Amino acid sequence: MLKFWKKKPAEPATAESPAADEHVDRTADPASAEVGSAIAETLAETAAPEPQAPDLEPEAEETAIVEAAREAEQHESQPARRSWRERLSGSGFAKSLTSLFVRHPKLDDDLLDELETSLITADVGVEASTNLVEDLRKRMHKREFADAGELLKALRNELVSLLKPVEKPLDVSTASPFVILTVGINGVGKTTTIGKLARRYTDEGRGVMLAAGDTFRAAAVEQLKTWGERNKVPVVSQGQDADSASVIFDALQAARSRGTQVLIADTAGRLHTQGGLMDELGKIARVMKKLDTAAPHEVLMVIDGTTGQNAISQLRQFRDTAGVTGLVVTKLDGTAKGGVMFALAREFGLPIRYVGLGETATDLRVFDAEAFVDGLLPASLGG
Amino acid sequence: MFESLSQRLSETVNRLRGRGRLTEENIRETLREVRIALLEADVALPVVKALIERVKVRAVGQEVLKSLSPGQALVKVVSDELTTLMGAANTELNLAAQPPAIVLMAGLQGAGKTTTVGKLARFLKERKKKRVMVVSCDVYRPAAIEQLRTLAAQVDVSFFPSEAGQDPVAIAKAAVAAARREVIDVLLVDTAGRLHVDEAMMGEIKALHGALDPIETLFVVDSMTGQDAANVAKAFADALPLTGVVLTKTDGDARGGAALSVRYITGRPIKFLGAGEKSDALEPFHPDRVAQRILGMGDVLSLVEEVERKVDQEKAQKLAEKVIKGKRFDLNDMRDQLEQMSNMGGLAGLMDKLPGMSSIPDSVKSKVNDNELKRMVAIIGSMTKKERRHPDLLNGSRKARVARGSGTQPADVNRLLKQFMQMEKMMSKLSKGGSKGLLRQMRGAMKGMGGMGGMMPPR
Numbered sequence: 001m002l003k004f005w006k007k008k009p010a011e012p013a014t015a016e017s018p019a020a021d022e023h024v025d026r027t028a029d030p031a032s033a034e035v036g037s038a039i040a041e042t043l044a045e046t047a048a049p050e051p052q053a054p055d056l057e058p059e060a061e062e063t064a065i066v067e068a069a070r071e072a073e074q075h076e077s078q079p080a081r082r083s084w085r086e087r088l089s090g091s092g093f094a095k096s097l098t099s100l101f102v103r104h105p106k107l108d109d110d111l112l113d114e115l116e117t118s119l120i121t122a123d124v125g126v127e128a129s130t131n132l133v134e135d136l137r138k139r140m141h142k143r144e145f146a147d148a149g150e151l152l153k154a155l156r157n158e159l160v161s162l163l164k165p166v167e168k169p170l171d172v173s174t175a176s177p178f179v180i181l182t183v184g185i186n187g188v189g190k191t192t193t194i195g196k197l198a199r200r201y202t203d204e205g206r207g208v209m210l211a212a213g214d215t216f217r218a219a220a221v222e223q224l225k226t227w228g229e230r231n232k233v234p235v236v237s238q239g240q241d242a243d244s245a246s247v248i249f250d251a252l253q254a255a256r257s258r259g260t261q262v263l264i265a266d267t268a269g270r271l272h273t274q275g276g277l278m279d280e281l282g283k284i285a286r287v288m289k290k291l292d293t294a295a296p297h298e299v300l301m302v303i304d305g306t307t308g309q310n311a312i313s314q315l316r317q318f319r320d321t322a323g324v325t326g327l328v329v330t331k332l333d334g335t336a337k338g339g340v341m342f343a344l345a346r347e348f349g350l351p352i353r354y355v356g357l358g359e360t361a362t363d364l365r366v367f368d369a370e371a372f373v374d375g376l377l378p379a380s381l382g383g
Numbered sequence: 384m385f386e387s388l389s390q391r392l393s394e395t396v397n398r399l400r401g402r403g404r405l406t407e408e409n410i411r412e413t414l415r416e417v418r419i420a421l422l423e424a425d426v427a428l429p430v431v432k433a434l435i436e437r438v439k440v441r442a443v444g445q446e447v448l449k450s451l452s453p454g455q456a457l458v459k460v461v462s463d464e465l466t467t468l469m470g471a472a473n474t475e476l477n478l479a480a481q482p483p484a485i486v487l488m489a490g491l492q493g494a495g496k497t498t499t500v501g502k503l504a505r506f507l508k509e510r511k512k513k514r515v516m517v518v519s520c521d522v523y524r525p526a527a528i529e530q531l532r533t534l535a536a537q538v539d540v541s542f543f544p545s546e547a548g549q550d551p552v553a554i555a556k557a558a559v560a561a562a563r564r565e566v567i568d569v570l571l572v573d574t575a576g577r578l579h580v581d582e583a584m585m586g587e588i589k590a591l592h593g594a595l596d597p598i599e600t601l602f603v604v605d606s607m608t609g610q611d612a613a614n615v616a617k618a619f620a621d622a623l624p625l626t627g628v629v630l631t632k633t634d635g636d637a638r639g640g641a642a643l644s645v646r647y648i649t650g651r652p653i654k655f656l657g658a659g660e661k662s663d664a665l666e667p668f669h670p671d672r673v674a675q676r677i678l679g680m681g682d683v684l685s686l687v688e689e690v691e692r693k694v695d696q697e698k699a700q701k702l703a704e705k706v707i708k709g710k711r712f713d714l715n716d717m718r719d720q721l722e723q724m725s726n727m728g729g730l731a732g733l734m735d736k737l738p739g740m741s742s743i744p745d746s747v748k749s750k751v752n753d754n755e756l757k758r759m760v761a762i763i764g765s766m767t768k769k770e771r772r773h774p775d776l777l778n779g780s781r782k783a784r785v786a787r788g789s790g791t792q793p794a795d796v797n798r799l800l801k802q803f804m805q806m807e808k809m810m811s812k813l814s815k816g817g818s819k820g821l822l823r824q825m826r827g828a829m830k831g832m833g834g835m836g837g838m839m840p841p842r
Binding site: 195222271272309333359 | 615641660
């Protein structure tokens with residue numbers, strides 16, 4: 001059935017690659033020569049305040065401007081760094097909570113009911129929302145809270161404690177090459193996330209290579225190559241009718257011989273209900289193990305932050321077939337705030353590595369439970 | 384994808400059995416369950432509230448018809464309301480414009496706009512015999528234009544080339560001019576995914592809409608979207624005069640609440656469903672059929688009852704005759720029953736019709752096939768006539784022979800004999816119970832049969 005899609009791709013590079021032993025994309029090859037100088041450059045930059053920690057501080061904006069200059073080609077109009085609060089404050093969740101506490105200074109059951117409603121509207125899920133609110137209700141009846149503000153604080157703590165256990169940043173220095181296999185359903189932002197990750201790791205001074213494992217969707221290889229060019233990292237590809245596992249195998253070989261530190265492999269989006277396609281992920285992992293028994297070191301599942309309760313079913317299937325070890329939640333810069341993260345954390349406890357808070361390469365942030373929850377709660381209580 | 388919603392609803396209404404009139408009291412609990420079911424299916428809260436309110440108003444005080452159980456009566460009300468919400472019939476794409484008829488696509492990132500353009504192009508070309516041109520105004524995402532070019536080549540429609548540096552509105556205008564020159568019937572305009580809160584991008588698509596004056600503006604939405612579907616749909620409907628909705632990724636297992644939310648918020652019909660990876664996986668959306676699928680619980684229930692009744696009576700009658708004649712239930716009878724089950728579509732076929740099955744993971748479901756049934760029939764078929772009439776004869780060596788003959792293990796033969804023994808035991812009680820008891824017993828027997836696959840839920 002896949003045959004239908006297997007038309008010859010238009011781009012010339014792939015027409016040559018079957019003949020050449022070296023599958024590494026030509027367009028990126030000259031670029032890799034520049035990687036060295038780019039690393040030196042970025043090292044100088046990262047010697048300045050570590051890019052993650054100052055997320056919530058205003059000074060971060062200054063360092064960001066330096067980075068922003070390098071992103072001229074990425075249609076960037078504003079400084080790259082904005083705080084989580086700024087990013088998330090427009091969220092429906094935050095809005096409804098804020099309005100809730102403006103309108104209801106009174107501490108009563110109605111308040112809790114509305115709180116439950118807000119949580120449900122944020123996709124936290126019926127069960128999780130009910131549990132949270134019932135717990136607060138019990139404590140309220142025990143007169144633990146003096147006013148609504150204290151109740152909100154307690155809620156914040158509850159929410160943070162739900163997410164705290166899954167706040168485990170990804171450490172890519174434990175192996176070399178450290179292989180990251182990205183998986184997820186269609187249209188969640190896998191390729192974009194890889195582009196952003198490539199930027200992040202090059203900024204950290206690591207040698208990065210990308211593997212164009214999405215051989216199915218039209219122009220997915222092109223898309224990844226563009227990201228490769230932007231970040232000046234080599235992209236291994238075989239064109240559109242190639243076998244995904246074989247591309248990734250080649251990439252791993254290339255990464256090993258070149259001493260690349262991080263290899264990020266793309267895969268085609270697939271719905272978790274399609275058994276055959278899901279099995280292919282297993283094959284990719286098996287093939288990798290022939291070269292490196294520890295690979296893939298991280299199976300990173302990308303989840304669309306606007307997804308509702310179906311995210312649970314997605315993660316369950318991907319975890320079972322692909323052995324997901326970490327999550328990236330994307331598209332959190334809209335009005336959806338990924339309340340389903342609470343449900344995922346509760347049900348699976350898999351680490352959330354990064355969150356996508358915007359379009360630009362630097363908008364992929366290391367997940368920070370407190371910053372995330374604070375961004376959702378009214379400003380008077382956060383921080 | 385809608386099965387789980389219907390299943391959840393049918394469960395909740397079952398508790399409403401045996402009450403003569405729907406009152407606010409007796410439907411409160413059920414409506415709460417309906418509310419949770421809808422929320423868990425990702426129907427947006429404002430939509431759920433409106434729906435529940437309307438159901439309450441209509442249901443309270445209603446006499447329950449004799450033919451219906453109170454649960455069914457309430458289901459009927461919910462069903463009617465949901466059908467109203469979903470709309471009555473399929474709304475076709477309106478292409479009644481001076482050619483080229485322009486179709487503009489809009490939606491969030493990753494909703495499936497470009498893929499849908501490819502599918503729609505093929506649909507219009509093959510089924511509507513239209514000359515189709517596609518153009519991409521997505522100058523932002525890397526290789527988005529390339530993606531559409533590839534898709535256009537695959538479905539063999541004209542592609543108007545554009546480049547990343549260009550202005551979307553200029554691209555669109557040039558495409559319209561080209562379409563006119565080439566006497567194209569339909570021009571499909573793909574756009575970049577955009578966040579509804581991104582004012583600049585929303586401004587851009589408004590400008591695009593203004594420049595193109597499309598006859599159809601389709602809002603593409605991922606069927607897995609959660610509560611946010613309401614916000615997104617509202618923002619897009621406010622910014623653009625939408626004419627229809629395309630619901631994508633419906634081949635997953637999402638409960639499809641987003642369909643209801645978007646339909647309710649925008650008031651626009653869902654025109655197509657994207658249901659697969661291939662370019663022909665685009666289905667016109669038939670709200671009436673889907674509403675039936677979501678809410679066909681009444682039908683499902685009656686169907687199941689009917690199936691049960693049929694199975695029970697035929698078998699019961701035959702067996703009853705046998706019992707009356709004083710004969711023993713033997714393996715021949717058992718085989719007849721097994722075969723009858725296969726005739727009804729086998730376990731898998733029966734399962735499909737049963738509510739509650741959607742809660743069972745697909746991985747388990749796929750294991751339930753009729754192999755078990757077939758194997759049991761084969762085991763019995765490998766016995767001699769004498770053995771079938773007198774199963775006691777089966778000693779170790781005979782069992783080994785039967786296992787060899789049927790390609791199974793002696794353990795399988797033993798399991799079958801055990802099941803047979805259970806059934807026989809029940810049969811021997813039948814004569815005491817009269818015909819009603821007989822039916823009841825048979826239902827129990829069916830359950831026992833289900834037990835062999837471990838699958839049939841107790842009903």
